[in-house]
Amino acid sequence: MSSEATIRRGVRNSRYAAIPNHVFEDSRLSMEARWLLSYLLSKPDNWTVVIGDIIKKGNCGRDKARGMIAELVKFGYAEREQQRADGKFGSSVLVIFDEPRDSHAAEIVGETSGVAFLPQTDLPATVSPSPVPPSPVKSAHSNNLDSANTDCQKEREGARAGSEESDTSVVEDRKRIERDFKAWYRTWPTSLNDSEQAARDAWAALTPEERAACIERTPTFISAVKAIKGKFTFSSVYLKGKAWEKLDDPKSEVALPTVHNPFSRAWMAGMLAILLRPPLTANMPAPTKFQLGQIAQGGDEADAVRIDRLQKYGWPRVNTMHQRAFDRQGVTVPPPLVAISEGFEQVHRDADLAKRWKRAFERRGWPWLPNTGHEWFFFPAGEPDEALAKFSEATARERGDDDAA
Structure with a gap:
């Protein structure tokens, strides 16, 4: 008892x-x-x-x-x-x-x-x-x-005490709650190893609105956890914690990607994560005869041709981001990159540090930031080479996913 x-x-x-x-x-x-x-x-x-x-x-x-x-x-x-x-x-x-x-x-x-x-x-x-x-x-x-x-019965099921119609409604609602629970429970990845009764109790403790949100958002939550190769908790823990609400928390690993404005911290993190990937050389157009001649000569002219081709064709998604920036259109950035970008420092376009970042971009063949009138940019804290090395290590997993659009 x-x-x-x-x-x-x-x-x-x-x-x-x-x-x-x-x-x-x-x-x-x-x-x-x-x-x-x-x-x-x-x-x-x-x-x-x-x-x-x-x-x-x-x-x-x-x-x-x-x-x-x-x-x-x-x-x-x-x-x-x-x-x-x-x-x-x-x-x-x-x-x-x-x-x-x-x-x-x-x-x-x-x-x-x-x-x-x-x-x-x-x-x-x-x-x-x-x-x-x-x-x-x-x-x-x-x-x-x-x-x-009881308060709970009145609030959750809308029962009216002493009414035969209310009793019937309560029975019908309880059947619906149980039916919805069973349909949801089958979708949870750990249900075969869970305590079904513990999950049922946690389900009953939710409000009707919370149950509806759980049913609607659980598939998205499951996909988000799989995307980061995370582990699933027991179903009762998921329900008690209302974990589906983490999809709306920008600092959560399972949060949905959100749109960020050009040159914001998150936007810059998304761009750098793409640039750290190998360039897409397979789809580059063939060099012109003039370019072939410059490449054959070697030296600075050959390097200039190589950098120019990388900047134009190596990272097409970054070029698209730059084009959209002229129209003040942002891109979606995954939450883990958003969280990392909080440590970025603000740098003025004309500052010496910004010039050192530009040279670091050129050495790697990366397209530099377009001149859209913005005076302030955000970069990982520190000198470019060291800061990029730390950022690369922190975002290694993210570069294996579609992290910006």
């Missing part, structure tokens, strides 16, 4: 969400515990909440949620009841009160809360505890899907 305690509202003096002032003024309670008490007191009688709902609504962890509950018990706003069924001990239930049950605690609160404990002019509402036993204990992952009187 689960060790999670189910929370049940005790009988109140009113069916309205009227919360006594001393709930907010009891300085013994932390602000988080006051919020939890206020939240539970705003619910109708016999409202059942699993601890997972508190974690979600309070935007906190499991330990924090348990700590808030412990505060309420310590100062008399909650009492634990051990349920019995067929002569056996059942689930642990918390009964929540709008006044401390401990008389000494009530005196302390009364001293600081003004009229909070004055006798009421009207008789208290004569509401008896509901004869219906509380819902069975659920784990945080189940989100209490079998109970129609």
